[in-house]
Every structure is written in C-alpha cells, then in structure tokens.
Amino acid sequence: MHNDSGEDSRLGDPAMPATSDTLEAPPRRMPFAWFWPILAGAAIALVLRIVFSGGPGQRFSAMLGSFVYFVPAVCGAVTVYLAERIERRSWGYYLWAPWVATALFVIGTLVVFIEGIICAIVIVPLFAVMGSVGGLAMGIVCRITNWPKHAVYGFAVLPLVLGAVEPQLPNPDRFSHTSRTLFIAAPAERVWRELNDARDIRPGEIGDAWAYRIGVPMPVSGVTVETPEGRVRQVHWQKNVRFDEIITDWQPGRLLRWQYRFTPDSFPAGSLDDHVMIGGQYFDLRDTAYTLTPRDGGTELRIDVSWRLSTRFNWYADRVLQALLGKGSENILRFYKARSEAVATAAG
Known part of the structure; x- marks a missing residue:
C-alpha cells in the first residue's frame, strides 16, 4: 500500500518528467510565419520613408545618403532580427530575405503615392544590395553576440541622426x-x-x-x-x-x-x-x-x-x-x- 501510494504520488507530481505518452505537442506556428519578418522589415522602412519627406537640401530628404544607404539596411536588419527570434536562419537567408523586404518597401512607397515610378525603378538594385548588407550584419550579430536587440535599435536610429546632420555638408558634384x-x-x-x-x-x-x-x-x-x-x-x-x-x-x-x-x-x-x-x-x-x-x-x-x-x-x-x-x-x-x-x- 505504501509503495503504491508513493509511486502514484510521484507520477502525479508535476515536477516529475512526463512519459512519452504525456508529452505535449510542440506549439503551432502562426500561418505564414515565414513572411512576417519580411513584412515587418518593409513596414519599418516605409515609416522611415515617411519621415524622410523633406524638400531638396532640407533635413530628412529622400535624396540624402543617410536615407539611400541606411534605410534599406535597416529594412534588412529588422527582417533578419525578427526571423532569428523564430529560429536560426541560413547565411543565404540573410541575403535574399532583405531583397524581398526592400522590394515590398518600394512597392509600398508607390501604393501610398510618396514615390514616383522613375525613382522607384532605378533605385531598387541599390536598395537590394544595401538591404543584404544590413541583413548580413544583423545575422553576424545574432550568431556571435548577446545584444541583437541593441544592434537593431542602433540600425534604426542611425539614419535619423545622419538625416538631421547631413544637409549641413555640401554635396559633391x-x-x-x-x-x-x-x-x-x-x-x-x-x-x-x-x-x-x-x-x-x-x-x-x-x-x-x-x-x-x-x-x-x-x-x-x-x-x-x-x-x-x-x-x-x-x-x-x-x-x-x-x-x-x-x-x-x-x-x-x-x-x-x-x-x-x-x-x-x-x-x-x-x-x-x-x-x-x-x-x-x-x-x-x-x-x-x-x-x-x-x-x-x-x-x-x-x-x-x-x-x-x-x-x-x-x-x-x-x-x-x-x-x-x-x-x-x-x-x-x-x-x-x-x-x-x-x-x-x-x-x-
């Protein structure tokens, strides 16, 4: 009696490891979970594009290097960071996922009528390259350091800081x-x-x-x-x-x-x-x-x-x-x- 009751109590103890029959099924992913990091990266870049609506020669102009170089890099970095939170991604993912995100970002600027078709088409190749640079940099951070969240914050703040300072410098002819x-x-x-x-x-x-x-x-x-x-x-x-x-x-x-x-x-x-x-x-x-x-x-x-x-x-x-x-x-x-x-x- 004593042994049986003790054994029963151990089996009922939630602290004890469960048997294979009582293992819970792994949590189910949301539908299209692979797509959400890409969409989030594009959305962050679109918000930054709205911020960079200044006129020629003014702060936060879309023709500033701080926008053209760093906003697509932010797009790629955010995409990879959010994807890494779900599971470890490949080196190839760090390169191609930012391409998709920057393409969606450019399409979004056309949809909301803040960008013209001429600029959108000619800038896509450069945006894709910079997006991959940002994605690869964030992938390296996620693999070798313990501060990916701080890194993605730094990526996001950098174009804003430079966008306020850059107009004070003359453009090269x-x-x-x-x-x-x-x-x-x-x-x-x-x-x-x-x-x-x-x-x-x-x-x-x-x-x-x-x-x-x-x-x-x-x-x-x-x-x-x-x-x-x-x-x-x-x-x-x-x-x-x-x-x-x-x-x-x-x-x-x-x-x-x-x-x-x-x-x-x-x-x-x-x-x-x-x-x-x-x-x-x-x-x-x-x-x-x-x-x-x-x-x-x-x-x-x-x-x-x-x-x-x-x-x-x-x-x-x-x-x-x-x-x-x-x-x-x-x-x-x-x-x-x-x-x-x-x-x-x-x-x-």
Whole structure:
C-alpha cells in the first residue's frame, strides 16, 4: 500500500518528467510565419520613408545618403532580427530575405503615392544590395553576440541622426557626358533642317528607350525660332513639359550646340519625380551638341550630352544616367535618321 501510494504520488507530481505518452505537442506556428519578418522589415522602412519627406537640401530628404544607404539596411536588419527570434536562419537567408523586404518597401512607397515610378525603378538594385548588407550584419550579430536587440535599435536610429546632420555638408558634384554616332543616308542640309524643325513627333518614332518606359515623357516637338535674345530651340514633351534650349553654337550643316533653360513651370506636378527635377539641386542637364560630318552617300551625325550630379551616391546615379541617356541618345539619332532618309528618298 505504501509503495503504491508513493509511486502514484510521484507520477502525479508535476515536477516529475512526463512519459512519452504525456508529452505535449510542440506549439503551432502562426500561418505564414515565414513572411512576417519580411513584412515587418518593409513596414519599418516605409515609416522611415515617411519621415524622410523633406524638400531638396532640407533635413530628412529622400535624396540624402543617410536615407539611400541606411534605410534599406535597416529594412534588412529588422527582417533578419525578427526571423532569428523564430529560429536560426541560413547565411543565404540573410541575403535574399532583405531583397524581398526592400522590394515590398518600394512597392509600398508607390501604393501610398510618396514615390514616383522613375525613382522607384532605378533605385531598387541599390536598395537590394544595401538591404543584404544590413541583413548580413544583423545575422553576424545574432550568431556571435548577446545584444541583437541593441544592434537593431542602433540600425534604426542611425539614419535619423545622419538625416538631421547631413544637409549641413555640401554635396559633391560630378560632371559626366555620353556620346553616340550614327550614319544617315541623307545630305547634311537635310539632317540640319530636321534638327531645327522636328514637329509632331509620334511615340512610335522614338522607340522603346528605357527612360521612356519607366515614365520619362516623350518629346513632341523641338523647333528653333529667332527671339530678341537670339536663336532658341523651343521644346515640348508629353505631360505638358516645356523648356528652352538656348543655342550657343550655330554652324549651319556642321554644328549645333545649346544649353538648357528650365523655369518653375517647365515640369508640371507629376510629370517627373518631384524631388529629382531636371535643373534642380541634385541633377541638371548642362548642354547638348550635334555634329554633322559629310560622308560618302550621306552624313555622320554625332550627339554629345553632358550633365551634373550632386548626390552622396553619384557613383551609382551616374551609371544609371549613362545607361538611360545613352540609350535615349541612340533612339533620338534613329529618329533623325528615319525622318531625314524618308525625305531624301521622297525627293530622289
């Protein structure tokens, strides 16, 4: 009796280890648990983007290096930190999960209308890289230290501190250019006429340059007129964009060069991303030149375009512009080729 009762009491004691028959099932995870860290990282970055809504040259501008570099890094760090709280993740996770989170972050900025499609598309690759940097750094912290929570706090505070200080420092300027050349089976006089009197430009004549595919308005006309200040090429793009090109070198049949003049109403609201306006603090077109060289059977037409960048990420933005403006220049040359050759053929 005594032994049986003692054994019974031990079995009933909650402090005693349970048998395999009484083991509780492991707690069930929430549905889509794998997705919540990614969504949380994107949400934190979106909140920071709302904070970084300052105008050009002001504190907390979205064009500051503190935003472009560190906010996607925060996105990646938060994603990895929350995922590590659930279970240990692989090194590969530290790299690819921040890509998904930063992509969701960019999509979120478009949904709430605080970012334009042009900037969103061109910045995604850089955001993905910085997100992976933040995710990898947080993964290392989680593996070798006991203070991941403090680290993620530091990640989140860093862009806010730098966003308040950075505008007090001057932005570096970078001047670049691109050149393209194309042979046109038409005399230089014909090409010259098309350069100075391009009217009723149809979208199909320009082609599918990336700049136009991501939202840059297509040209509608470019006509040179005589004004009291001299020759001016008056330009009209889609979305009611209008500006002047002040001609600085005029050699009929040989060379045409101009500088750009933009006014506050050159770009109506919504025609381009408002914080990267052409002629603004961060980006400006400097000049464009067309050089015509007679060749056997026609004319060699060369275009040279130069610009200025003033950002903390000139190294990246310049490569983007080299690709966009280079491809755009090729399409424009093909437009003049098609029009000039069509007229020359009809005349022949």
